[in-house]
Amino acid sequence: MARVALVTGGTRGLGAAIARDLKAAGHTVVVCDVVEEQLTKFKAETGVAGFKIDVSTFASVEAGVKTIESQVGPIDILVNNAGITRDGFLHKMDPVQQWQAVINVNLGSVFNTCRCLVPGMRDRGWGRIINISSMNGQRGQFGQTNYSAAKAGMLGLTRALAQEVANKGVTVNAVCPGFILTEMTGIMPADVLEAEVKKIPIGRIGHPDDIGYMVAFLASEEASFITGATMSVNGGQYMAA
Numbered sequence: 668m669a670r671v672a673l674v675t676g677g678t679r680g681l682g683a684a685i686a687r688d689l690k691a692a693g694h695t696v697v698v699c700d701v702v703e704e705q706l707t708k709f710k711a712e713t714g715v716a717g718f719k720i721d722v723s724t725f726a727s728v729e730a731g732v733k734t735i736e737s738q739v740g741p742i743d744i745l746v747n748n749a750g751i752t753r754d755g756f757l758h759k760m761d762p763v764q765q766w767q768a769v770i771n772v773n774l775g776s777v778f779n780t781c782r783c784l785v786p787g788m789r790d791r792g793w794g795r796i797i798n799i800s801s802m803n804g805q806r807g808q809f810g811q812t813n814y815s816a817a818k819a820g821m822l823g824l825t826r827a828l829a830q831e832v833a834n835k836g837v838t839v840n841a842v843c844p845g846f847i848l849t850e851m852t853g854i855m856p857a858d859v860l861e862a863e864v865k866k867i868p869i870g871r872i873g874h875p876d877d878i879g880y881m882v883a884f885l886a887s888e889e890a891s892f893i894t895g896a897t898m899s900v901n902g903g904q905y906m907a908a
Contacts, residue, residue, distance in 0.1 A: 670694050671694070672744035673697050674696065675699050675720075675746065677715075678702070678706060680875060685746055685875075686698050688880055689746075689879075694744060697718060697735055699720040699722065706718070729783050741787055743791070744795045745784050746799065747781075747797070750817075752769070753769050754810045755810060760813065769813040769817055773817035777824055781796060785828070788837045789837065792835060795886045796825075796828070796838070798824070798841045800841045801844060805822070806905050829895030838891065838894035840885050840896045840898065841897045841898065842882060843898065843907075845901020846863050846901070846904065847877070867904045869902035877900055881900050
C-alpha cells in the first residue's frame, strides 16, 4: 500500500537515495531541507516535492508538517536523515556553533518531527519511523564528540519510543550507515579511500542505495515485526553486540 513518506535532509547524499528508493517502492515521497535551491533542483530531477523546514526548530517543523499534510496527505512514514558535522576536539569545541548546533540538528530534530507526527500515526494505527544514526554513534569517533553523542542519542530515543508506540501499529527503528560513498567522501584523496576500504571486511565502500534499500524495507508492511532495532549497514566494519 502506498503511503506518504517524509525524508528530512532529503535532497542530497543518503537522503536523496532514500527518497528515490521509497518512491521506487510506490510511496508518495516529500523531502524537506533548509536550502530552497536544493529543493527546487531535486524536484526538477526526481519529481519529488520539497518543503523548506528548519528541522532544528520545533515551530518550523510543526508548521511544515501541517502544510505537507494539508497539501499531500497524512504522513505515515518518517525518515529522520537530516544531519550536520562540526568536528573538533572537545576541549576546543565552541558550545554554540559546534556542540549545540550539532545536537539541535542531529538529535533535536528527531524529537521535533516525532512529536509532530506520532499523534497522527497513533490515531491511524499505522506508522513507520526510521532514524538514520551512524556507525560513529555506536563506537564513537575521534574528533566527533558532538556528532557521536547526537547519533548515540538517536539510538536511545529509538528504543524508548518504540516501546511507547508498539501497540499502536507504529514501528521505530534506526539505521547505522558505515562508510558510504557520497559527495563528501567522493572528494577524499584516493589513498585515504583505499585505506578505508581495507577496514571493511566486505571489501568495498557502501553505496547510498545500500541505506535506501534498508529504509524501504523497514518502511514496508513486511517489516511490521521489527521495532526498536538498530540495523548496522557497514560492510562488517563495526560489528556491534
